[in-house]
Amino acid sequence: MWCIHSLLTAKFATFLGACCRVEVGSLSQLNIIPIPSYVMKTQTCSILLGGQIRAHAWLRYTLVALALVIAVHAQQPIIVDHTCTNIRAIPSAAITQAKSSLHIAYGHTSHGSQLTDGMSGLVTFMNRFPNDAFADNLFAFNGSGSNGALHLADYYGNFGGLGTANDLGAPDRTTWAAATRTYLTAHPEINVIIWSWCGQVDGTQADIQQYLTLMSTLETDFPNVKFVYMTGHLVGTGATGNVNVRNEQIRTYCRTNNKILFDFADIESFDPDGTTNYMNLMASDACDYDSDANGSLDRNWATAWQASHTENVDWYSCSSAHSQALNANRKAYAAWYLWARLGGWSGSASGDTTAPTAPTGLAGTASSATAVALTWTASTDVVGVTGYRVYRATGTGSSTQIATGVTATSYSDTGLAAGTAYTYAVAAYDAAGNVSARSSSASVTTQFSGPVTRNVANLTELTSAFTLANANPAATFTIILADGTYNLTADLPQFTAANAVIRGTAGHRDAVIIQGPGMTTGAVTSIFNIAGDGVTVSDLTLRRCRNHGIQLQPDTDNFTLRNARIQNCYEQLLKIAATTTSATSANGLVEDCIFEFTEAAAPNYYTGGVDGHRCENWVVRGCIFRNIASPSGSVAEHAVHFWNASTGTLVEENFILNCDRGIGFGLGSSAHSGGIIRNNMIANLRTTGFADVGIALETSPSTQVYNNTIYLATYANAIEYRFAATTGVSIRNNLANKLVAARDSATATLATNVTDAQANWFVDTANCDLHLAATRSGVVDAGTSIAGFTTDIDSDLRPNGSAYDIGADEYLGSSSSSSSSTSSSSSSSSSSSSSSSSSSSSSSSSSSSSSSSSSSSSSGGSNSGGSSGGGGAPGDFLIGALVALGLARLFRERR
Numbered sequence: 039m040w041c042i043h044s045l046l047t048a049k050f051a052t053f054l055g056a057c058c059r060v061e062v063g064s065l066s067q068l069n070i071i072p073i074p075s076y077v078m079k080t081q082t083c084s085i086l087l088g089g090q091i092r093a094h095a096w097l098r099y100t101l102v103a104l105a106l107v108i109a110v111h112a113q114q115p116i117i118v119d120h121t122c123t124n125i126r127a128i129p130s131a132a133i134t135q136a137k138s139s140l141h142i143a144y145g146h147t148s149h150g151s152q153l154t155d156g157m158s159g160l161v162t163f164m165n166r167f168p169n170d171a172f173a174d175n176l177f178a179f180n181g182s183g184s185n186g187a188l189h190l191a192d193y194y195g196n197f198g199g200l201g202t203a204n205d206l207g208a209p210d211r212t213t214w215a216a217a218t219r220t221y222l223t224a225h226p227e228i229n230v231i232i233w234s235w236c237g238q239v240d241g242t243q244a245d246i247q248q249y250l251t252l253m254s255t256l257e258t259d260f261p262n263v264k265f266v267y268m269t270g271h272l273v274g275t276g277a278t279g280n281v282n283v284r285n286e287q288i289r290t291y292c293r294t295n296n297k298i299l300f301d302f303a304d305i306e307s308f309d310p311d312g313t314t315n316y317m318n319l320m321a322s323d324a325c326d327y328d329s330d331a332n333g334s335l336d337r338n339w340a341t342a343w344q345a346s347h348t349e350n351v352d353w354y355s356c357s358s359a360h361s362q363a364l365n366a367n368r369k370a371y372a373a374w375y376l377w378a379r380l381g382g383w384s385g386s387a388s389g390d391t392t393a394p395t396a397p398t399g400l401a402g403t404a405s406s407a408t409a410v411a412l413t414w415t416a417s418t419d420v421v422g423v424t425g426y427r428v429y430r431a432t433g434t435g436s437s438t439q440i441a442t443g444v445t446a447t448s449y450s451d452t453g454l455a456a457g458t459a460y461t462y463a464v465a466a467y468d469a470a471g472n473v474s475a476r477s478s479s480a481s482v483t484t485q486f487s488g489p490v491t492r493n494v495a496n497l498t499e500l501t502s503a504f505t506l507a508n509a510n511p512a513a514t515f516t517i518i519l520a521d522g523t524y525n526l527t528a529d530l531p532q533f534t535a536a537n538a539v540i541r542g543t544a545g546h547r548d549a550v551i552i553q554g555p556g557m558t559t560g561a562v563t564s565i566f567n568i569a570g571d572g573v574t575v576s577d578l579t580l581r582r583c584r585n586h587g588i589q590l591q592p593d594t595d596n597f598t599l600r601n602a603r604i605q606n607c608y609e610q611l612l613k614i615a616a617t618t619t620s621a622t623s624a625n626g627l628v629e630d631c632i633f634e635f636t637e638a639a640a641p642n643y644y645t646g647g648v649d650g651h652r653c654e655n656w657v658v659r660g661c662i663f664r665n666i667a668s669p670s671g672s673v674a675e676h677a678v679h680f681w682n683a684s685t686g687t688l689v690e691e692n693f694i695l696n697c698d699r700g701i702g703f704g705l706g707s708s709a710h711s712g713g714i715i716r717n718n719m720i721a722n723l724r725t726t727g728f729a730d731v732g733i734a735l736e737t738s739p740s741t742q743v744y745n746n747t748i749y750l751a752t753y754a755n756a757i758e759y760r761f762a763a764t765t766g767v768s769i770r771n772n773l774a775n776k777l778v779a780a781r782d783s784a785t786a787t788l789a790t791n792v793t794d795a796q797a798n799w800f801v802d803t804a805n806c807d808l809h810l811a812a813t814r815s816g817v818v819d820a821g822t823s824i825a826g827f828t829t830d831i832d833s834d835l836r837p838n839g840s841a842y843d844i845g846a847d848e849y850l851g852s853s854s855s856s857s858s859s860t861s862s863s864s865s866s867s868s869s870s871s872s873s874s875s876s877s878s879s880s881s882s883s884s885s886s887s888s889s890s891s892s893s894s895s896s897s898g899g900s901n902s903g904g905s906s907g908g909g910g911a912p913g914d915f916l917i918g919a920l921v922a923l924g925l926a927r928l929f930r931e932r933r
Contacts, residue, residue, distance in 0.1 A: 115293050119301040120308040121443030122375040123368045125160075127424050127469035129383065133176055133374065136381030137188045142230040143221060145193045145200035145214065148359040149271045149302075149323060150234030154192050156370030159356025159363075166350060177374060188377065191228070200233075206268070207238020211245060215252040222260055230380060231256070232266035234302065239270025239284050246287045254295075264380055267292050269303040271360075274322035274335060282317065298380070305372050306365050309343045310352075311446035312425070318452070325362050340364040386469065394419035394466035397426065397447075397477040407456035407487035407512040412449045417466035417474055424469045429476065431461040442467075456487035456512070486513035493543075495520040500530070500552075507535035514538065519578060521549040526562045526583075532591075536570040542577035547603050547632075554583035557608040557641055564589045565607075574598040581605045586613040592620035592652070603632040609645055610675065611666075616651035616682060624654040633677065634664035638696075639727060643668035646675030647697070651682040658689045666697040673728040676702035680710050681736075687713040691831045691846075694720040695806040699730045700748070703738035709763065710738040717831040717846045720748045720756075721806040732774065735759040735784070740766040744824055747808040747845040748774040749795065755779040756793065759786050771821035773808075773845030790822050792844050809847045817844045 144154065157179060165174045175186075183189025195204025201217025203209070214233055222228060239246070250267075257265050269285040276282065285303045292299040306325065307317035316339050321327040325340035340362035344353055358366035379385060399415040417423050426444040430451065431437035441449060454460065460483070463476040490513045492503040500519065507515040508531060516539040533540075542550035554562030565580040569591035580587040580602065587604035590597055592615055604611040611633045614623050633647040647663045650656055663677035676699040680687040687703065687710065694700045700720040703710035720732040732748035735741050735758070748756040756774030759767055760781040767786035769778055775795040778788060799814055801807040810817065821842035828836055830848035838848045 115296045116298045116376070116379050117289075117292065117301060118299065118372050118376045118379070119304040120312060120368070120372075121425070123305065123310070123371040123443075124424050124445070124469070125164075125371040125374060126422070128375060128378050130172055130176060132378040132381060132383035133172075135383065136374075136377040137183070137186065139381050140189065140230050140377055141183065141228045142188070142190045142232065142377070143193065143200055143225065143228045144190060144232045144234075145195060145203060145205060145217075146234040147195040147205045147208065147236045149236055150205060151194060151357070151359050152361060152366045153234070153369045153373050154190070155357040155359070156366030156368070157190075157373055159354050159366065160370045160374075163350065163354035191225075204236075205238075206233045206235045206249060207241075208236060211238065211241075211248060212252065215256060218256060219259070222263060229262060230264045230266065232268065232300065234268050235270035237270070237273070239288075240273065240281045241284065243284070243287060246284050250288070250291050253297075264298060266376065267297050267299045269299070269301050271323040272303055272306055272317055272321050274320050274326070276320045277318050298376075300372065300376055302369070305368050306361070308443075309339045309364070310368070311343070311448070312441070312444045313446060313449045314339070314452070323360050323365075325365055338362065391472065392420045393472035394423050394468055394474040396475040397464045397466055400462065400464055400477040400480045402460075402462055402480045402482035404482055404485045404509070405450070407485040407510070408454045409450055409452045410454060410460060410462070410482045410484060412451065412462055412464070412480070414447050414464050414477060416447050419466070419468045419472075421468055423466050425467060427465045427467060427473070429463045429465070433459055437461065437463060454484050456484055457490075457510075459483045486510040488512075489514050489516070491516045491518065493518045493520065495522070497524050497526065500524060504531045504533055507538055508533065511536065516541075518543055519550045519552075521546075522551075524550075524552045526552065526554045526565070528561045529563055529567065530565070532567045532569055533573065534569045535573070537572035538570060539574045539576075540566075540578075541575070545577045545601070547577050547579055547601050550578040551581065552578060553581045556582050557584060557606055560584065564613075567591070568597065569594060572596040574600065576600040576602060579603040579605070581607065583607050585609045587611045589613045589615060590623060590626075592616045593623060595624045595626075597623070597626045599626075599628045599631055601630050603634070605632070605634045605636055607645075608641060610647070610649035611645075612648045614648075614650040614653050614656075620652060622652045622654040622683070622685075623650070623656075626650075626653065626656040628656070628658045628661060630660045632662045632664070633666065634662070635666060638665060638724075639667040639669045640665070640674060641669065643670070643672040643674050643728070646679055647677040648679065649675060650680040650684055650687070653680050653684040653687065655686040656680065656684075656688070658687070658692060660691045661693075663692065663694045663697055665695075667724065668698055668728050670727075673730050674698040676700060676734070678702070679705070680713070681705040682708045684710045685712050689713075689715045690717045692718045693806045694718065694732075696722055696724050698722075698728050699734065700732040702734045702736065703741055704734075704736040704761075704764075707737055707761070707763075710735075710741070712740045713738070713742070715741070715743045716745050716827065717829075718746045719806055719808040719831060719846050720746065721750075721803050721808060722753070723749075723751045723804055725751050729753050731755050731758050732776070733757045735764050735767060735786075737761045737763045738767070739764055742768045742770075744768070744770040744772060744827070745821070745830070745842070745844070745846055746772045746774075747795075747800075747847065748772070748776065749797065749800065749803050749808055750774075750776050757791075759784040770824065771842060771844045773817060790820060790844060792817055792820075808845070810843075810845070810849045813849055818849045820844050 157177065160177050161175060164172050164177055179188035179190040181191050193200035195208060201221050203214035203217040206214050218231055253265055253267060267288060269288050270281060273281050289299065289301065291297065303317065306323060307315050307321060316327045319327040319329065320335065321339065322335060325338050326335035327337055327339060328335055329337045344364055347353060349355060353364050353367050355363050356366050394417040397414040397417050400412065402410050402412045405411045412428065425442065427439055428441040428444060428449050429437040430440045440451065459481060461479050461481045463479050465476045466474040492506065492515060494500045494503050494517060503517045507517065514537045515535055519542050521543060552565050554560055554565065562583045563585045565583050566575065566588045568588065571594060575588065581604065585607065586609055587607045588599065590613065599612065612628065614626065628648055645666060647666050648658055658678050666674055666677050668674040677694045677697040678689050678692065679702040681702065681704050689701050701715050701718065703713055715733055722729050729750065729752045731753055732750055733743055733746060743757060750756060754776060756776035757769060757772060757778040758781055762783040764784035769786050769791060770789045772778065772791045773795055774793050777793050778791050780786065797803045799810060801809045801811050819837070819839040819841045821844045823842055830836055831846040834848045834850060836842050836848050838850055843849050
């Protein structure tokens with residue numbers, strides 16, 4: 039068959055009439071010209087153009103050639119897919135013409151019934167709109183074409199099919215063709231044949247080629263019948279699955295050979311918005327699809343669209359075998375588009391030559407590393423906008439159309455490359471085919487994916503790196519700061535990226551300094567404000583702000599701070615915040631860092647070193663804490679403090695010098711549970727201010743405190759455990775010059791604690807070097823063994839002699855005063871702080887502590903004088919100790 043849609047115009051009819059004395063009715067109504075009709079055997083040219091043309095012999099061959107040229111140029115495939123589902127784009131006259139000229143026979147089984155069930159529901163649905171362009175019952179159909187209805191003989195294969203066949207694959211792959219021949223011989227009035235598949239399109243290439251060959255043979259043998267090809271329904275195997283491969287085989291054949299195709303699969307691959315091809319998301323005929331590529335069909339596009347739109351306005355309820363009503367709705371719309379095209383409609387509304395206005399307000403957002411979400415403001419049109427076309431350019435390349443038939447004012451472009459710039463534009467079109475000018479362009483860069491490194495050398499670049507990391511959750515960022523000082527005048531963006539690293543370039547924490555204008559002035563609240571999990575910050579110095587050097591937001595897990603210096607912040611230097619309902623912040627690590635005030639004390643009492651709320655399994659190791667002390671009013675917070683429902687904290691191998699309070703688990707009734715405090719050296723030689731306890735357990739059950747060395751100038755108790763909820767505590771092998779004391783009904787098991795140490799027992803109390811200066815009876819080889827505890831503060835093995843030494847240092851001889859740590863790694867974040875903070879109201883009081891109960895024991899040592907010493911600035915020991923401890927830890931790990 040050869041199709042002429044609009045090329046044979048009334049003007050050409052007039053021309054033929056003038057030259058050939060055409061006795062025709064309406065030449066412009068012609069749609070089908072059978073090729074065999076052009077074979078001439080007499081002086082009379084008999085061309086089936088709706089009438090007889092009588093021509094002179096000399097003109098006959100000219101007309102034949104001209105008609106053939108027109109026919110060849112006019113033939114086009116008719117492809118009915120998801121872009122052909124705008125029922126209101128079909129003129130009423132085209133529907134009426136189809137009903138008056140078509141006689142259709144449709145053979146199918148259950149899946150194919152979606153088409154006719156949708157058509158049945160459409161009649162009632164369209165009758166709900168009395169004021170639209172469609173008359174009541176315009177879409178009616180029946181098996182005889184009576185009462186002005188479309189003649190559609192509907193043969194459901196399981197209940198008496200079209201002849202002896204059920205569908206294109208049942209009872210086999212060829213019976214339908216023989217049945218069609220028999221049927222057409224018995225029903226010469228039928229001029230349209232359409233068959234559907236059930237599941238048998240999921241066959242081989244040869245199977246589909248057999249189908250195409252049989253269809254082509256029928257077309258040759260029945261030239262006055264229009265045969266409609268069809269694809270098979272979706273089965274959830276996606277673009278690379280065999281069903282789609284076989285459907286593409288059918289589509290390619292139809293496009294190449296100018297066939298008529300009802301693309302069943304494509305119609306059910308899109309919702310009415312047309313923005314997502316759900317076939318690519320493993321959609322099935324039931325409209326279920328895999329939203330997150332995990333192999334599970336977890337969502338349904340049809341039910342979701344129905345739920346967000348109004349029934350009997352935007353869609354209608356109807357039967358839909360194996361599927362949802364919306365799927366059958368769209369099959370019905372597409373079916374009427376097909377009937378209208380077969381009835382002679384060109385696919386464009388007539389009489390409208392005005393293009394819609396260009397869309398405005400186009401904006402794009404990178405929704406992932408591979409997708410961009412577009413939105414725009416709707417166009418207007420004198421008749422109505424049918425849909426939108428979306429264009430895309432990559433980088434500086436030229437644009438190409440990537441979507442059409444988009445009926446919403448939004449579109450999701452998927453399958454893109456990560457970290458790539460794209461430019462988009464949108465144009466509107468109407469039912470007449472008029473296309474608007476394109477919108478203004480919108481440029482979008484997709485999110486990054488995988489490892490991304492950003493080297494920064496100034497504050498602008500640092501801010502941009504934070505912003506970029508926050509906007510790209512699929513990437514893992516490493517932000518490397520060049521040496522120098524970065525002066526903040528406002529907060530950096532809160533850092534929300536996960537698994538990021540923020541570090542200095544050279545691994546030297548003093549070479550990279552990020553600072554605010556001061557502790558009491560300026561707009562910088564915290565240097566880094568971190569909300570992303572898995573962040574590492576290392577190799578830099580943070581200082582001078584109104585709240586915290588680093589604040590972690592509630593429920594921030596796997597944070598690491600290593601080889602950093604935090605100093606001179608008005609409140610706590612490192613704050614792990616929480617709310618009363620937030621989840622815990624788990625598995626943090628603070629290692630080889632320095633926390634300090636460079637003056638003799640902080641500017642107010644409401645300050646501290648590491649302050650952790652609702653923390654789980656944190657480790658603070660190998661750090662130095664200096665001068666975390668209140669100038670007046672009340673005692674400052676601890677150098678290391680975990681409380682407010684914290685659990686499982688390990689604090690070890692730290693040096694704490696001239697801080698009001700050393701290490702605290704719990705505060706008043708705000709509990710901590712479990713955890714270990716071991717191998718720490720704590721010295722407070724200040725004789726003024728608010729010196730307090732070295733280690734405090736307040737409502738901290740099941741905690742272990744062992745092998746710490748504590749030297750205090752004034753406060754009565756080196757270690758306190760308080761409140762009745764503090765039970766199951768073990769305090770062993772601690773060396774101090776003050777008491778281990780129970781208060782407020784707390785209980786503990788105490789063993790081999792020495793509480794009468796003298797200053798001359800140690801190398802340098804003023805600088806917190808509490809290594810033993812010489813062997814000491816009652817200390818060396820005098821402790822109890824502790825399972826799983828095998829090293830001292832310097833990573834020397836325990837025991838060195840016959841038993842564990844008491845205190846943090848396992849004495850190796852007079853030269854054994856090495857210590858602490860250095861390291862690098864990274865991660866960070868910033869912005870304003872928020873969260874609860876500890877008050878000082880629960881500080882331990884002066885000498886009102888009761889001495890430990892009978893469960894407490896102390897081993898004496900020689901009382902050989904030695905004053906408690908004074909304050910004084912620490913010398914080089916602490917820094918050297920930090921380096922030595924890091925090296926020792928490295929050697930231990932290698933051992």
